Amino acid sequence: xxxxxxxxxxxxxxxxxxxxxxxxxxxxxxxxxxxxxxxxxxxxxxxxxxxxxxxxxxxxxxxxxxxxxxxxxxxxxxxxxxxxxxxxxxxxxxxxxxxxxxxxxxxxxxxxxxxxxxxxxxxxxxxxxxxxxxxxxxxxxxxxxxxxxxxxxxxxxxxxxxxxxxxxxxxxxxxxxxxxxxxxxxxxxxxxxxxxxxxxxxxxxxxxxxxxxxxxxxxxxxxxxxxxxxxxxxxxxxxxxxxxxxxxxxxxxxxxxxxxxxxxxxxxxxxxxxxxxxxxxxxxxxxxxxxxxxxxxxxxxxxxxxxxxxxxxxxxxxxxxxxxxxxxxxxxxxxxxxxxxxxxxxxxxx
Amino acid sequence: xxxxxxxxxxxxxxxxxxxxxxxxxxxxxxxxxxxxxxxxxxxxxxxxxxxxxxxxxxxxxxxxxxxxxxxxxxxxxxxxxxxxxxxxxxxxxxxxxxxxxxxxxxxxxxxxxxxxxxxxxxxxxxxxxxxxxxxxxxxxxxxxxxxxxxxxxxxxxxxxxxxxxxxxxxxxxxxxxxxxxxxxxxxxxxxxxxxxxxxxxxxxxxxxxxxxxxxxxxxxxxxxxxxxxxxxxxxxxxxxxxxxxxxxxxxxxxxxxxxxxxxxxxxxxxxxxxxxxxxxxxxxxxxxxxxxxxxxxxxxxxxxxxxxxxxxxxxxxxxxxxxxxxxxxxxxxxxxxxxxxxxxxxxxxxxxxxxxxxxxxxxxxxxxxxxxxxxxxxxxxxxxxxxxxxxxxxxxxxxxxxxxxxxxxxxxxxxxxxxxxxxxxxxxxxxxxxxxxxxxxxxxxxxxxxxxxxxxxxxxxxxxxxxxxxxxxxxxxxxxxxxxxxxxxxxxxxxxxxxxxxxxxxxxxxxxxxxxxxxxxxxxxxxxxxxxxxxxxxxxxxxxxxxxxxxxxxxxxxxxxxxxxxxxxxxxxxxxxxxxxxxxxxxxxxxxxxxxxxxxx
Ligand SMILES: Cc1cc2nc3c(=O)[nH]c(=O)nc-3n(C[C@H](O)[C@H](O)[C@H](O)COP(=O)(O)OP(=O)(O)OC[C@H]3O[C@@H](n4cnc5c(N)ncnc54)[C@H](O)[C@@H]3O)c2cc1C
Ligand SMILES: Cc1ncc(C[n+]2csc(CCOP(=O)(O)OP(=O)(O)O)c2C)c(N)n1
Ligand code: SF4
Ligand code: SF4
Ligand code: SF4
Ligand SMILES: [Mg+2]
Numbered sequence: 001x002x003x004x005x006x007x008x009x010x011x012x013x014x015x016x017x018x019x020x021x022x023x024x025x026x027x028x029x030x031x032x033x034x035x036x037x038x039x040x041x042x043x044x045x046x047x048x049x050x051x052x053x054x055x056x057x058x059x060x061x062x063x064x065x066x067x068x069x070x071x072x073x074x075x076x077x078x079x080x081x082x083x084x085x086x087x088x089x090x091x092x093x094x095x096x097x098x099x100x101x102x103x104x105x106x107x108x109x110x111x112x113x114x115x116x117x118x119x120x121x122x123x124x125x126x127x128x129x130x131x132x133x134x135x136x137x138x139x140x141x142x143x144x145x146x147x148x149x150x151x152x153x154x155x156x157x158x159x160x161x162x163x164x165x166x167x168x169x170x171x172x173x174x175x176x177x178x179x180x181x182x183x184x185x186x187x188x189x190x191x192x193x194x195x196x197x198x199x200x201x202x203x204x205x206x207x208x209x210x211x212x213x214x215x216x217x218x219x220x221x222x223x224x225x226x227x228x229x230x231x232x233x234x235x236x237x238x239x240x241x242x243x244x245x246x247x248x249x250x251x252x253x254x255x256x257x258x259x260x261x262x263x264x265x266x267x268x269x270x271x272x273x274x275x276x277x278x279x280x281x282x283x284x285x286x287x288x289x290x291x292x293x294x295x296x297x298x299x300x301x302x303x304x305x306x307x308x309x310x311x312x313x314x315x316x317x318x319x320x321x322x323x324x325x326x327x328x329x330x331x332x333x334x335x336x337x338x339x340x341x342x343x344x345x346x347x348x349x350x
Numbered sequence: 351x352x353x354x355x356x357x358x359x360x361x362x363x364x365x366x367x368x369x370x371x372x373x374x375x376x377x378x379x380x381x382x383x384x385x386x387x388x389x390x391x392x393x394x395x396x397x398x399x400x401x402x403x404x405x406x407x408x409x410x411x412x413x414x415x416x417x418x419x420x421x422x423x424x425x426x427x428x429x430x431x432x433x434x435x436x437x438x439x440x441x442x443x444x445x446x447x448x449x450x451x452x453x454x455x456x457x458x459x460x461x462x463x464x465x466x467x468x469x470x471x472x473x474x475x476x477x478x479x480x481x482x483x484x485x486x487x488x489x490x491x492x493x494x495x496x497x498x499x500x501x502x503x504x505x506x507x508x509x510x511x512x513x514x515x516x517x518x519x520x521x522x523x524x525x526x527x528x529x530x531x532x533x534x535x536x537x538x539x540x541x542x543x544x545x546x547x548x549x550x551x552x553x554x555x556x557x558x559x560x561x562x563x564x565x566x567x568x569x570x571x572x573x574x575x576x577x578x579x580x581x582x583x584x585x586x587x588x589x590x591x592x593x594x595x596x597x598x599x600x601x602x603x604x605x606x607x608x609x610x611x612x613x614x615x616x617x618x619x620x621x622x623x624x625x626x627x628x629x630x631x632x633x634x635x636x637x638x639x640x641x642x643x644x645x646x647x648x649x650x651x652x653x654x655x656x657x658x659x660x661x662x663x664x665x666x667x668x669x670x671x672x673x674x675x676x677x678x679x680x681x682x683x684x685x686x687x688x689x690x691x692x693x694x695x696x697x698x699x700x701x702x703x704x705x706x707x708x709x710x711x712x713x714x715x716x717x718x719x720x721x722x723x724x725x726x727x728x729x730x731x732x733x734x735x736x737x738x739x740x741x742x743x744x745x746x747x748x749x750x751x752x753x754x755x756x757x758x759x760x761x762x763x764x765x766x767x768x769x770x771x772x773x774x775x776x777x778x779x780x781x782x783x784x785x786x787x788x789x790x791x792x793x794x795x796x797x798x799x800x801x802x803x804x805x806x807x808x809x810x811x812x813x814x815x816x817x818x819x820x821x822x823x824x825x826x827x828x829x830x831x832x833x834x835x836x837x838x839x840x841x842x843x844x845x846x847x848x849x850x851x852x853x854x855x856x857x858x859x860x861x862x863x864x865x866x867x868x869x870x871x872x873x874x875x876x877x878x879x880x881x882x883x884x885x886x887x888x889x890x891x892x893x894x895x896x897x898x899x900x901x902x903x904x905x906x907x908x909x910x911x912x913x914x915x916x917x918x919x920x921x922x923x924x925x926x927x928x929x930x931x932x933x934x935x936x937x938x939x940x941x942x943x944x945x946x947x948x949x950x951x
Binding site (some may be wrong): 001002004005006007008009010011012013014022029030033034035036037039040042043189190192216218222230231234 | 423424425789790791796797798800853854855856857859860861863864865866884885887900901911913915916917920921922923924
C-alpha cells in the first residue's frame, strides 16, 4: 500500500498564470476507498483552483465529520484547513469569514453532516448568504460509519444489506433555493466536464454558492437498487444546460443559438454562459427552478448544472456593512479609538 | 484509434525502455531487482543468458539502454544500468554450476567459427550445448577478439575477460589460436556443416596522403594496431609528447594508454566540435580527468618532420556550419594554421572491414563497398552455408551488438543444419504475471525513490597512471549499489487495463502522479495525442487505448512518463488496472536453463 505520492510529475505539466502546476494544488494521497466519488470531487476542486490561478494560501477549507469531510486533506495541501465538529462546519466558516473576508472559503460536507446533524447550521448559513462555496458530497449514506441510510437517500432506494429506505429524501438543492441561496448547482462526481466550470463559477460568485454533488460510495452504496450508484446516476442524469465559465477579460469562444443561451455576469466581471438544454426553466427565476426540480423528481430524473443564480443579493458582509479592511487586520488604534471616540458614541445614544 | 493489441509481444516490450534499447534485449529491471535482493548469482545469470559477458559489459558496454532509460524522461539521469551489471558480476557466487554442463551428446554436425571475438564466442555458447562440434580459429594468442586486443586493461582487467571467455571455451570448443585463416575456400573444403565469420573490422584507417606521412612513419602509429601491440606487450613505452588524432572511443583509449606508457603531454586533436565527438561523454570526461587536452575543430594538414624526425603536426582551424537539413560542413576560419609539437602520433580515425582472405569466386557476394552481402535477419551470406556476425557483418559497432547478432546467427545455423526455413524464427518467450499480493500489496517495490544517480568511485589518478593494468573504476560498493537499484522504476511491471471492469470513477486518472491516464472521446492518433490532459508529444512512446467504455469514451494512457508506481491499480475499486510483470526473452538456439522460476519454461 502506498502512503506517499511519488515526487515526480509530468515534465510538461502546464503552468497557470501564477506559475503553478496542478501539483501545487494537490493534497496528500487519499485514504478513502478506492473509487470513491469524493476523490473525484477533490480532483475537480484541484483543477478549478489551478485553472483560476488562485493562490493556495488564499484558500481556507473547512469541514465537518465524515468521509467527505476528510477530503480537504486530499486537496489543496498548501491551503488553510479546519476539520471541525460533526455538522458544525458552517459556524466555523462563518467565524473565519467574518474575521477575514478576503479568502476563498470552501466548506466541505456530506449528506449526513449537512442534512442530519448539521441541518440547523446549514439552513442558517444559507439565509445569511455567507460568501463561501458549500459542497455537499452526497452519497445518500453515512459512509464513514459504514453506510447507514442518510436523510438524502431516496425513498425506495435499496441499501447494500437489502434494506429498502421507507422515508422521503431531503432535497438539499430545493431546500437551498427555498431558503434563499444565491447560487445553487447540482452535479455528479463522475462528470468533471460539468463539475469543474461549476466550481469555478461558485468560487467567483459573491455570496453563498451551494453545490450538491452526487458522489457514489463504492463500498456501501454502489449496489443494484441504490439510487446513488454510478450506474443509476449515469442513467438518470439530466443536465439543464451546458455551462461555460469565462474568466474576466477572456474572450468568449463558444457561440450558442440565440434564445437558447443565457449569460450571467459575476461581480468580478467573469461570465457564466449557459446553453440551455431544458427550455422551461430560467436560472434567474426561482419559481421556474423549483418547478423544474419538482418535475424532474416526478420523472425520477436528477437535474444537474447551474440551477439558480442571483448576483444582486448582498452577502453577509454587505448586509452587516462591515469595514472594507478585513476585521482581522484592524489594528488596536482602529478597534480602540480612545475615550474621545467612546464619548461621541455614548452621546449618540442619549 | 483501435484498441491497443497488447498481445503483440512487442507492445509491452517497448514499455521496458532499457530492455527494448538493448541490442540483446537484456531483462534489465529483472536483474536490478535481483541485485536489490542481494541475489547476485541469479542477477549474473539473467545477464549471462542474454548478453554472455556481464563482467565485461558491466565495465565497457556502450550502454544504449541508458539514454533510453525512462528515468531520463521523469528525472534527469538514467539508472546506472551498466555499472549495476558489474555489481552482479563482482558479487556473484558459483555461476559455473548453473551453466550448461558438458560433455554434450554430439549431434554429428561440425561448425567453423572464424575469429574469436564476442560474436563468435556467442555462437559457440549457443550451439555447443546442442551437440555441435565447434572449431574456433583466431590469429591472436587467446579468445576475446578486440575485447582483448583493444579494450585497455585499465577499463577491463584481463582476469574478468579470461573468466568469461573461459566459461564458453570450457564447453568443449576446439580452439586453434595463433592461426590466421588465409583462405575461406580452404575452410569450406573441410566440409563443415556451416561456417560463421566473426572476424571483426580489423583495419585501422590511415592518413596515407598527408604530407610527411612516410617521412615520419617511424613515429606514426595506427591506433588499433598500437593498442593491440600494447595489450600483447610488444610496445611498452611512448614518447613524452603525443598527438592522438580522432574523436571516438578508440582515440580516448589511445590517449589514456599513452598517458600510462610515458606520455606527459598527450593531446587529442579532432576535426569536429567537442560536442559532436563520437566518444561517449564519460570517456571524454575520464580522459580530461587524466590531464589530456582535447583540441576540437582542427583538421590535420601535415606531419612535420625535421632531420628525419617527427617534430609535430600542422592543423587548419575550422568551424562547423549546418545547412537547413542539419548537414554539417567544416568551414576554415581565417585564423592562421596551428602547429602542435609531438614526438609520436597515434592515428585513431576509424576502422574498416577487410576480407583479403575471402576469395571472390566462391559465390559469396560483396557489395560496392567491399562488404559481404548479409541478410539483416538471418545473418546468412549469399553462400548459404556461410554466416556473418559482429563487426564483420555490417561494420564496426560494439560488443553488445556482436553478442546480439551472434545469438541470431546461432539460431539461423541451428535451423539451417536441421534443414528448416531460416525466416521462420522462434518467437520471443514472454510471460505476464500479476504482482498482486493483497488488496494494495504488490510483490515488487512500487515506491519511487527520488535519489539522484550515484557516481561510481574511481581509483586515484596517481595510482592508475603509473600502472596500465590498474583498473580505474572501482565499482559500486554494495550499499551504494542497493540505493542505485532503488532508482529503477520497474518498467517491466506493466499497467494492464481491462475495459469491461472499469466503472469510470476517474480514480486512476486523478491519482496518477504523472498524468498518464485519460478518459476521453476516441479520435485518430494525432488528434488523440493532443486531447490528453498533458499532450502526448513524445511519439516514440505508444498510447494504450482501451475498448469502448460504458459511456462511449475510451481510456487512453500515454506510456511516456508512467512511473509504474501502481497507484492507478491501488486506487481502482474494480481491479480494472492490474500491475503485471512482463518477462521478455529473446529465444536462443539453446535456451539456457535458469536458476529461478521466472526464467524457466
Ligand atoms: C580501441 C577500441 C575500444 C573499444 N572499446 C569498446 C568498448 O568499450 N565497448 C564496446 O562495446 N565495444 C568496444 N569496442 C568495439 C568492440 O571491441 C567490437 O565492436 C567487438 O569486439 C566486435 O566483436 P566481433 O566479435 O565482431 O569481432 P572482434 O572482437 O573484432 O574479433 C575478431 C577476431 O577475429 C580475429 N581475426 C580477424 N581476421 C581473422 C582471420 N582471417 N583469421 C583468424 N582470425 C581472424 C581477430 O584477431 C579478432 O580476434 C572497441 C573497439 C576498439 C577498436
Ligand atoms: C457528534 C457526532 N455524532 C455522530 C458521529 C458519528 N458519525 C461520523 S461520520 C457520520 C456520518 C457522516 O455522513 P456524511 O456526512 O454523509 O459523510 P460520508 O462519510 O458519507 O461522506 C456520523 C453519524 C460523530 N462523529 N459525531
Ligand atoms: S527505470 Fe529501470 S526498467 Fe525503466 S528504463 Fe530505466 S533501468 Fe529500465
Ligand atoms: S503506474 Fe499508474 S498511476 Fe503510476 S505513473 Fe503509471 S499510469 Fe500513473
Ligand atoms: S479507477 Fe478503475 S474503475 Fe475507476 S476509472 Fe480507473 S480503471 Fe475505471
Ligand atoms: Mg454521506
